[in-house]
Amino acid sequence: MADRAGVRSLAARAVRIGAFGGAAAVRMAAIAATSSGTTRGTRLAAELARLTERLGGAFVKAGQILGTRVDLVGETVATALGRLHDSVEPMTPEEALRTLRAGLGPIPPELVRAVGGPSVAGGSIACVYRAEHGGRAIAVKVRRPGAGAAIAADLAVLRAVAAVAARLPALRRVPFLEIVDQVGDCLMAQLDFGAEAANLRRLHDDLAEVPGVVVPRPVPELCGDGIIAMEFIEGLDRGALDSLPARVREAQITSLVHAVYRMLFIEGFLHIDLHQGNTYFMPDGTVVLLDAGLVFRMSAEARERFTGFFAGMIRGDGEVCADILLSTVRRTESETNIEAFRGEVSALVMRNVGMVARDFDLPAFCLDLFDLQRKYRLYAEPEFIFPMLCLLTLQGVVKRHHPMMDFQLEAAPFVMHGLLVTSGTTG
Helix, strand or coil: CHHHHHHHHHHHHHHHHHHHHHHHHHHHHHHHHHCCHHHHHHHHHHHHHHHHHHHCHHHHHHHHHHHCCHHHHHHHHHHHHHHHHCECCCCCHHHHHHHHHHHHCCCCHHHHHHHHCCCCEECCCEEEEEEEECCEEEEEEEECCCHHHHHHHHHHHHHHHHHHHHCCHHHCCCCHHHHHHHHHHHHHHCCCHHHHHHHHHHHHHHCCCCCCEECCCECHHHCECCEEEEECCCCCCCCHHHHCCHHHHHHHHHHHHHHHHHHHHHHCEEECCCCCCCEEECCCCCEEECCCCCEEECCHHHHHHHHHHHHHHHHCCHHHHHHHHHHCCCCCCCCCCHHHHHHHHHHHHHHCCCCCCCCCCHHHHHHHHHHHHHHHCCCCCHHHHHHHHHHHHHHHHHHHHCCCCCCCHHHHHHHHHHHHHHHHHHC
16 A cells, blocks of 8 residues: 555656646746847746746755856856745645644744744745744744655656666666665755754764854754754845955855865765855854755765875876776776776866866866766766765855865865874774
8 A cells, every 4th residue: 555655646746747847848938939038037047946946845955956056057047046045935834833743742832933923944845933942042943744755756756767877878887876866865864853953963063163164053852853943043144145345255165165175074974955045154254054954974985085086186196086986986897998097087187286266167077077987987986976066066156256266275184184084093
């Protein structure tokens, strides 16, 4: 019976995707045909955001990530998708109360009052409300009913597509299913609010020594299944960064980059959802990081290898980078030209050494790297996808607001620290 229910849910989700996608395609075609050049782009982008919101689940998360990449999708599309970070249609008070009752049992009156009013933010998985508790303001994050079923169905569709792609001769050795499964594990983990509360605590503790970075502490007595309570930080404004003086912006971007590098190279604990709804830049020069739902814990071996790979990039040692990639390959074919692969990886690294953020095209670098792996049928550890995704999300805001930052050189002290951690562990 459970299998039948799962099949019905998947079929219903596929029908919903097809219906909404088809209707949106018709509307977008009409917009393209009838709109003037000055409004066409804005209306098409708004329709794309509307479609993404209506599809929900994993589609909203994909839209949020794209909304951070102004350099890839352009200002108009990024602006339209930007509202998906914290302005998705909220759930009803009855839905929120149902989640609170299931997670906490008796509901404190202050939480009843909070969810009876407007939410302060709404994303694909949860809504956030402001409440008063113990004489202080807190933020209460409440999971949407049905969010898990929608994401699970989306991942099933993606897994089916990946299985078909993996059978194509040219793509047979690409670990599509493993990549989808790892991404799926991260997305499904966002539904575990107990784990997210623990992640938030760890993020707060790990970044406590990074100057200028603030992570709210959870309130344990008000956390439960589907509910996370944490400190409420006043004055969050998604558009504040644009209005700050250039020197303040650049200092804040540097603080954010240092926080990410610490988590990546030293802790091996990645926040891979640093979109503009989770990263806020305050007038006092601090950076606030929210939402520890979409995180990834690298294995010690993967952290060591990625840190070594980045160290090779900083030094311009492409051969070391190639050797690290080769060390993650599970099987090579007898006809594979390993030396040619090493030579091309080395040349790619040398072309990108020492570039400032304005000139360093990380998406192009990643694509070139993956193309080389496909060309020689050598595929690196899928865990490398997550630090790359973390850096891709980060690079968008760096290129826009601190284009002269040396993205690689800023990593050097954290890479060295990470290598010392590895040496101490293995020694």
